[in-house]
Amino acid sequence: MKYLLTVSFVLFALAGSVLAQEKTAAELKNEGNDALRNKDYKAALELYEKALENWSAEEPVDEAMVYNMATCARRIENYDKAIKYYGMSEQQGFRGDISSYYIAYSLKKQDNEDEMEKVLVSAIEEYSSSKYLGHMKKMLVTYYLKKGSEPFNEASQILASAQNADPSQYDEINARANEAFAKAKPWFEKALEYDPDNESAKATLEEINKRLSE
Structure with missing residues (x-):
């Protein structure tokens, strides 16, 4: 009797497995949509990926589903998959x-x-009328300001060292500072290309130009 029960349980499990495998891509996608609405991003992504695996080669892949896959991947901080699916x-x-x-x-x-x-840079050019253009430019300008601030701060530190230096070292200190200022300059110029009214970039670039002209 125990043997029969075991066999019955195995057959039932196999039947359930077969039924699960028979889910269509559309059904899996819809289940993914439900999981997404419930903010279960990990489950949603898994369901969407199963739907994609079962998608008919004769039909175009659902565009909204692919975008949702990317969003779910980003939400769970799987950035490799986020890049992959946003790219798709x-x-x-x-x-x-x-x-x-x-x-x-x-x-x-x-x-x-x-x-x-x-x-x-490519997206700003291609999607110049996008309502997200401001967000793109802000991210890019923040990057440029960060890159420019590194050699600018280095130059400032070099100049500060002159306070305790021998006067005979002043020319060499100024030359090293100007070299760092020159490295910083293009980054702030780039920042102003995308944000001409950025006061921080304008003030810093003005300071750099003043230092380099002395």
Whole structure:
């Protein structure tokens, strides 16, 4: 009797497994939508990915689902998948502007700011009328200010060292400071290209030009 019960349980489990495997891509997608509405981003992404695996090669992949996959990946901080699916979304021509922005955002989270810059520069040019343009420019300008502040602060520290230096070292100290100022200058110029009214960039660039002209 125990053997029969065991066999029955195994058959029941197998039947359930078969039924689960018979779910269509559309059903899996809808379950993913439900999970997304409930903010269960991990489950939603898993369901969407199963739907994608079962998607008919004869039908175009649902654009909104791909975008949702990217959003779920970003929400659970899986930035590799976020970049992958936002890239797919952009290629499909679905919300390309915000997809590009979030690709840049994900690259920033991965400390890949060089690639982030390339994505943003390209997106700003391609989606010049996007309502997200301001967000793209802000991210890019913040990056430029950060990059420029590094050699600018270095130059300031070099100049500060002159207070305790021998007068015979002043020329050499000024030369090293000016070299650092010269490295900082292009970054602040780039920042002003995308944000001409940025007071911080304008003031810093003015200071740099003054130092370099002396």
